[in-house]
Amino acid sequence: xxxxPRSNPKTRTHAIELRKEPTPAERKLWALIRNDQxxxxxxxxxxxxxxxxxxxxxxxxxxxxxxGSQHLEQEEYDEERTKYLExxxxxxxxxxxxxxxxxxxxxxxxxxxxxxDEASTE
Numbered sequence: 001x002x003x004x005p006r007s008n009p010k011t012r013t014h015a016i017e018l019r020k021e022p023t024p025a026e027r028k029l030w031a032l033i034r035n036d037q038x039x040x041x042x043x044x045x046x047x048x049x050x051x052x053x054x055x056x057x058x059x060x061x062x063x064x065x066x067x068g069s070q071h072l073e074q075e076e077y078d079e080e081r082t083k084y085l086e087x088x089x090x091x092x093x094x095x096x097x098x099x100x101x102x103x104x105x106x107x108x109x110x111x112x113x114x115x116x117d118e119a120s121t122e
Contacts (some may be wrong), residue, residue, distance in 0.1 A: 011047045018045040018052060025031075025066050025097035026054060032108055040115065048088065051081050056090075060115050065094045091117075 022030065026044070033042045033097065042064075046056045055064040063085055068079075082092045093114045095107050 006075070008050070009064070011050055011052065015045045015047045015052045023066065023068065023097065025068075025100040028104060029064070029066065029100050029107065032104065033111070038108075038112060048085065050091075051085065053085065057115070061090045062114055063090045063092045064110075064111060065092060066097055066100060067094055068097045
């Protein structure tokens, strides 16, 4: 599996800025997945190459993206980004912000299933 290129200082700085101002959906999900609550370590706004996924579990090679309405207009960019991250061996799971707001239990269950699916392919 190829190793991601080191992120440049500008990308890392942007990741730090994003961590300081999470969206309400990011804050809600982070409260439930931080500190190994799902049995693995997640990082938030962690730079991988030129991209900054919302949440990453390095151990399980799992990326969680939370999408708001702006993603309706950037479908091509999201597709390119997903292909790149998958080329590095990551599984990308996407949720709409309103899913996190209205069905957090379902989101957590889907994340657990994604981690189990990943474990069964190892």
